[in-house]
Amino acid sequence: MLLKVEKGGTVKRILFLILTILLGSSLGSIWAQSTPLLSSEAQTIKVAEEAGRAVVTIKTEVRERIGGYLPFDEFGDEFFRRFFEEFFGEIPQREFKRMGLGSGVIIDREGYILTNEHVVDSADTIRVRLSDGREFKAKIMGKDERSDLAVIKIEAHNLPVAELGDSDQLKIGQWVLAIGNPFGFVIEGSQPTVTLGVISALHRDLPSLGYRNRSYSDLIQTDAAINPGNSGGPLVDMQGRVIGINVAIISTSGGYQGLGFAIPINKAKKILNKLIKGERITYGWLGVAIQNLNQDLRSYFGLREAKGVIIVRVFPDSPAKKAGLKEGDLILAVNGQEVETSSELVRLVSEQTPGSEVYLKILRKNKYLKVRVVLGERPEEESLVQRKDFRFRGMEVEDITPSLRRKYNLYSEEGVVVTYVEPDSPADRAGILPSDIIISIEGERIRNKKDFLQIVRNIKGDCLVKTNRGFFVIREESGR
Numbered sequence: 001m002l003l004k005v006e007k008g009g010t011v012k013r014i015l016f017l018i019l020t021i022l023l024g025s026s027l028g029s030i031w032a033q034s035t036p037l038l039s040s041e042a043q044t045i046k047v048a049e050e051a052g053r054a055v056v057t058i059k060t061e062v063r064e065r066i067g068g069y070l071p072f073d074e075f076g077d078e079f080f081r082r083f084f085e086e087f088f089g090e091i092p093q094r095e096f097k098r099m100g101l102g103s104g105v106i107i108d109r110e111g112y113i114l115t116n117e118h119v120v121d122s123a124d125t126i127r128v129r130l131s132d133g134r135e136f137k138a139k140i141m142g143k144d145e146r147s148d149l150a151v152i153k154i155e156a157h158n159l160p161v162a163e164l165g166d167s168d169q170l171k172i173g174q175w176v177l178a179i180g181n182p183f184g185f186v187i188e189g190s191q192p193t194v195t196l197g198v199i200s201a202l203h204r205d206l207p208s209l210g211y212r213n214r215s216y217s218d219l220i221q222t223d224a225a226i227n228p229g230n231s232g233g234p235l236v237d238m239q240g241r242v243i244g245i246n247v248a249i250i251s252t253s254g255g256y257q258g259l260g261f262a263i264p265i266n267k268a269k270k271i272l273n274k275l276i277k278g279e280r281i282t283y284g285w286l287g288v289a290i291q292n293l294n295q296d297l298r299s300y301f302g303l304r305e306a307k308g309v310i311i312v313r314v315f316p317d318s319p320a321k322k323a324g325l326k327e328g329d330l331i332l333a334v335n336g337q338e339v340e341t342s343s344e345l346v347r348l349v350s351e352q353t354p355g356s357e358v359y360l361k362i363l364r365k366n367k368y369l370k371v372r373v374v375l376g377e378r379p380e381e382e383s384l385v386q387r388k389d390f391r392f393r394g395m396e397v398e399d400i401t402p403s404l405r406r407k408y409n410l411y412s413e414e415g416v417v418v419t420y421v422e423p424d425s426p427a428d429r430a431g432i433l434p435s436d437i438i439i440s441i442e443g444e445r446i447r448n449k450k451d452f453l454q455i456v457r458n459i460k461g462d463c464l465v466k467t468n469r470g471f472f473v474i475r476e477e478s479g480r
Helices: 010-052 078-088 183-189 263-275 295-300 320-325 342-350 381-385 402-408 426-430 449-458
Strands: 055-066 093-108 114-117 127-130 135-144 148-156 175-180 194-206 219-222 232-236 240-248 260-264 288-292 308-313 332-335 359-362 367-374 395-399 416-421 436-443 463-467 470-474
Touching: 010 175, 010 232, 055 114, 055 359, 093 175, 093 240, 114 263, 127 148, 135 263, 148 263, 175 183, 219 240, 240 263, 260 263, 288 342, 308 320, 320 367, 332 342, 395 449, 402 416, 416 426, 416 449, 426 470, 436 449
Parallel strands: none
Antiparallel strands: 055 093, 055 127, 093 114, 114 148, 127 135, 135 148, 175 194, 175 232, 194 219, 219 260, 232 240, 240 260, 288 308, 308 332, 332 359, 359 367, 395 416, 416 436, 436 463, 463 470
16 A cells, blocks of 8 residues: 655655654563563572671681790601700690681571581681671580581571571573682671572582591582682572572682582581581491493493492491492392482481491392392491501501511601502502501501591692601592
8 A cells, every 4th residue: 555645744754653653672572581581580699688698707817836845846757856855844835816707508497507527616606797787605515527517506596597498300401599707808898799500510529628537428519609708608589589509619719710519508407407416427337349331341341331330448347248239249129219320329328326226239240139128327427447457548557566677677666667568559550558557647646556547537639758768658548
């Protein structure tokens, strides 16, 4: 249809009407698109304000005493130490204070706070600062080194409480907030720091971060900025519910690089009541050393999928030993639940109560078997390393007894003697030999096997070992 141009500008009015309609439609579309963003921003602000009120700063103080300094200390020379002490008396010890900082989240109106065990471990004094600026002295109610969780309490009432969510329902890509007190900035103010990110991955394992009895497995990974001082603070979803406790970062610089990790809150909920009551946390234990299946092992055993783990060692007098498990057995399932990795087997067993029965599906010499095992209680790491057959990075040591002194033609009375070095182990590659006497590790003097075990249980990374033949660097390997 042709438009007829008439006096009075009819066409102009029509064009103006069309332009108005189109412009209005475009603006409506833009507004509709921006509304979800504005809504999300408002929700983030709301969650940060509400959840932030339940986040606290935890300041710790550890008092440590060290022996007095002697000019020959760095050489570890016992002769000169005894000489100086004989003439000048015992050198007095010096005391210094080590300060620590972390975060926590209030889980009960009467002052119960959930945090990491490593934040409050060994602390002589603990002080908590609330988001409103008030400060209280705190005491430890219960702690569990393996899960790296603890509950502390302050004498306060009617406190804001964080709601605990369900970490089993998390999805990768879900938005989350990390709330805490990184780098101690909160010391100058009571307001916590809030960072926004997504859940990057689930069920992450960090065996290299394991320290003493701590086990970092089945973690939540997030790119929300987590920095030193965030430990013990909450990771919350966009409804303000706590879905994790921030625990670790992986960084080459010591600061945030997009790899943060949190303990799933459901893991905490399983032991929370016991921690509040100060009860001891126990874990099921099988008593085996295991490894994952690689492509070569899978082909050797004729498996289509790399599922299951292989037993490389059965501990003496362990539940596994009593049940008849053997080296080379493949564990495929626990109580009907398939096992894909070694960390998954550890988790499935640890979740069981000591003394309970589990049924393992195993593959032995091309035959599938069902084995009943009565689980024991997982011993502390110190008990594990004190086993007669314990090896530190491939070497075994013993106290210097008269028989060993004769066997190796030794003259020293202090230290420990190396009795075995596993071929191609870190100790072997470092140059350690049987009959070597270990005098110190990382500058810590070793007088006997007890000293040795106490020191090596805390060793992380490469370590400097002094022997009667000189110094050696023993590199770190995964596991012990």
